[in-house]
Amino acid sequence: MTAVRVAALIPAAGSGTRLGLGPKAFVEVAGRSLLGRSAAALAPHVDEVLVALPAGLDLPGDVPARAVTGGDTRQASVLALLRATDAEVVLVHDAARPFLPGAVVGAVTTAAREVGAATAALPVADTLVRAGPGGDCGTLWGTLTPREGLWAVQTPQGFRRDLLLAAHEAALADGFAATDDAGLIARTGGAVRLVPGDARLFKVTTPGDLALAQALAPTWDGQVWDAGGA
Ligand SMILES: Nc1ccn([C@@H]2O[C@H](COP(=O)(O)OP(=O)(O)OP(=O)(O)O)[C@@H](O)[C@H]2O)c(=O)n1
Ligand SMILES: C[C@](O)(CO)[C@H](O)COP(=O)(O)O
Numbered sequence: 001m002t003a004v005r006v007a008a009l010i011p012a013a014g015s016g017t018r019l020g021l022g023p024k025a026f027v028e029v030a031g032r033s034l035l036g037r038s039a040a041a042l043a044p045h046v047d048e049v050l051v052a053l054p055a056g057l058d059l060p061g062d063v064p065a066r067a068v069t070g071g072d073t074r075q076a077s078v079l080a081l082l083r084a085t086d087a088e089v090v091l092v093h094d095a096a097r098p099f100l101p102g103a104v105v106g107a108v109t110t111a112a113r114e115v116g117a118a119t120a121a122l123p124v125a126d127t128l129v130r131a132g133p134g135g136d137c138g139t140l141w142g143t144l145t146p147r148e149g150l151w152a153v154q155t156p157q158g159f160r161r162d163l164l165l166a167a168h169e170a171a172l173a174d175g176f177a178a179t180d181d182a183g184l185i186a187r188t189g190g191a192v193r194l195v196p197g198d199a200r201l202f203k204v205t206t207p208g209d210l211a212l213a214q215a216l217a218p219t220w221d222g223q224v225w226d227a228g229g230a
Pocket of ligand 2: 074094152153154155179180181203
């Protein structure tokens with residue numbers, strides 16, 4: 001497809017504890033699994049799609065991908081995916097972010113090829129506070145200021161595979177855990193370019209997120225799938 005081979009790596013091996021409906025990647029929204037939606041959005045833009053699954057589970061028949069067994073953490077699942085491809089550029093994307101615009105895939109891929117590492121992200125629009133103990137959710141401890149310069153990180157995150165693999169292996173050797181892959185690059189001192197993400201790229205984490213996804217799906221499916229691709 002491209003001179004530089006690009007692989008989409010989809011960590012989908014989570015247990016979906018906060019959603020409470022079993023392995024989350026298999027949960028359906030408007031008749032299509034979260035994993036199926038994420039894979040279908042990436043497939044037109046890459047040379048191959050790899051998915052990390054929970055041990056003992058198989059890919060649904062409608063997911064055009066190669067499967068590996070994931071690990072106990074997201075980080076371990078991504079490392080298993082990285083070791084299963086030799087593509088020069090990889091796009092790591094959560095199965096749990098099913099509404100992925102093609103323009104974001106393109107922008108992250110371009111930035112990853114230019115600077116080696118990039119992530120979709122959005123500027124934080126809310127006031128952020130740190131909670132202390134007390135009450136249902138804790139009491140307000142303090143406002144994090146200034147808000148300027150704070151971004152909420154999404155996926156896809158794009159990398160030169162050799163850079164991300166080295167960062168993962170260093171983290172594994174040191175017992176270091178990060179919540180995303182861009183964080184592992186930053187730990188090595190590498191630059192990560194922020195690329196504008198999209199509000200619809202929210203992560204389906206809680207029952208409230210699933211309700212939002214169900215509300216968005218008819219519009220998304222009408223606009224995206226009927227138009228021939230993400
Ligand atoms: N051991 C793990 C844990 C998570 N993931 C994947 O990483 C993405 C982001 O994780 P998250 O939304 O936290 O999913 P879960 O770990 O399943 O959720 P929870 O923490 O509520 O159990 C998901 O696509 C999930 O399947 C994974 O591949 N392997
Ligand atoms: C990778 C990620 O989606 C970027 O926002 C996020 O860090 C995943 O977090 P989780 O702890 O797996 O929910």
